Amino acid sequence: MKKPIKAVVFDLDGTFLDTAPDFVYVLNKLREEEGLPPLDSTAIRNTVSHGARALVTLGFQLAEDDEGFEPLRLRLLDLYAEHLAVSSAPFDGIADLLTFLQDNQLAWGIATNKPELYTTPLLAALKLTPDCVICPDHVEQSKPHPESMYLAAELLKCQANEIIYVGDHARDIECGRQAGCPTIAAAYGYISHDDNIDDWQADHRVEHAREIIPIVKGYL
Structure with missing residues (x-):
């Protein structure tokens, strides 16, 4: 019963x-800052639940112990804080x-x-x-x-x-x-x-x- x-x-x-629209924006904004074209939004949506590290890996094909990973993760979080709840x-x-x-x-x-x-x-x-x-x-x-x-x-x-x-x-x-x-x-x-x-x-x-x-x- x-x-x-x-x-x-x-x-x-x-x-x-x-919350995916905000993450789509900030990850593609970060890619733009790094001189890269935007990613398809579907791939980003499907990765959101795995957190910021997974988004950096998706966006830049980097492993967590790769050089440059941590600065990108921190910048992603800064961008997210700036655009929190926009969409x-x-x-x-x-x-x-x-x-x-x-x-x-x-x-x-x-x-x-x-x-x-x-x-x-x-x-x-x-x-x-x-x-x-x-x-x-x-x-x-x-x-x-x-x-x-x-x-x-x-x-x-x-x-x-x-x-x-x-x-x-x-x-x-x-x-x-x-x-x-x-x-x-x-x-x-x-x-x-x-x-x-x-x-x-x-x-x-x-x-x-x-x-x-x-x-x-x-x-x-």
Whole structure:
């Protein structure tokens, strides 16, 4: 029997917010500074969930220990900080989902591997006020370790298995599964071409954020 849930927690980039347009801009801006032509936006979108290092590798075909990698990574982060939330927005269907959660007195939160330095101003710029925000700064072990969801449960005053966790990466689902949370794989997110979402063994899979509402209803 399913345990009634008290909250829904989301990964940030690629699950709750479509931040890829900002990363497309800043990576191609950095390539322009280095005298290179722009990359196709699809390749960048599919890499966003892997972080700044992966974007530098994609943009410049460099390994992390290659000379020149770290200055490019730092410059990418500077550009991102300067253009934070210029084009980012919640995915289609998220606004209706938040209204549904509020109407049903369910809390919602964010658990992300994005540093607080970028997460807090991004949410503020978009006038979003989650009931909890978990960043790597707040835990000793980031996702896929379940510590983020244990902390979310503590802050939301519930048990981890009373939280649905939604994410677009295998580490999100592993984090939720290890914590005992029901999990939803967001197939509309930033999925690498070589990823097989079904291998993540999430409890549910959605192709659009609007499909999350009926799943949540099933846990009430």
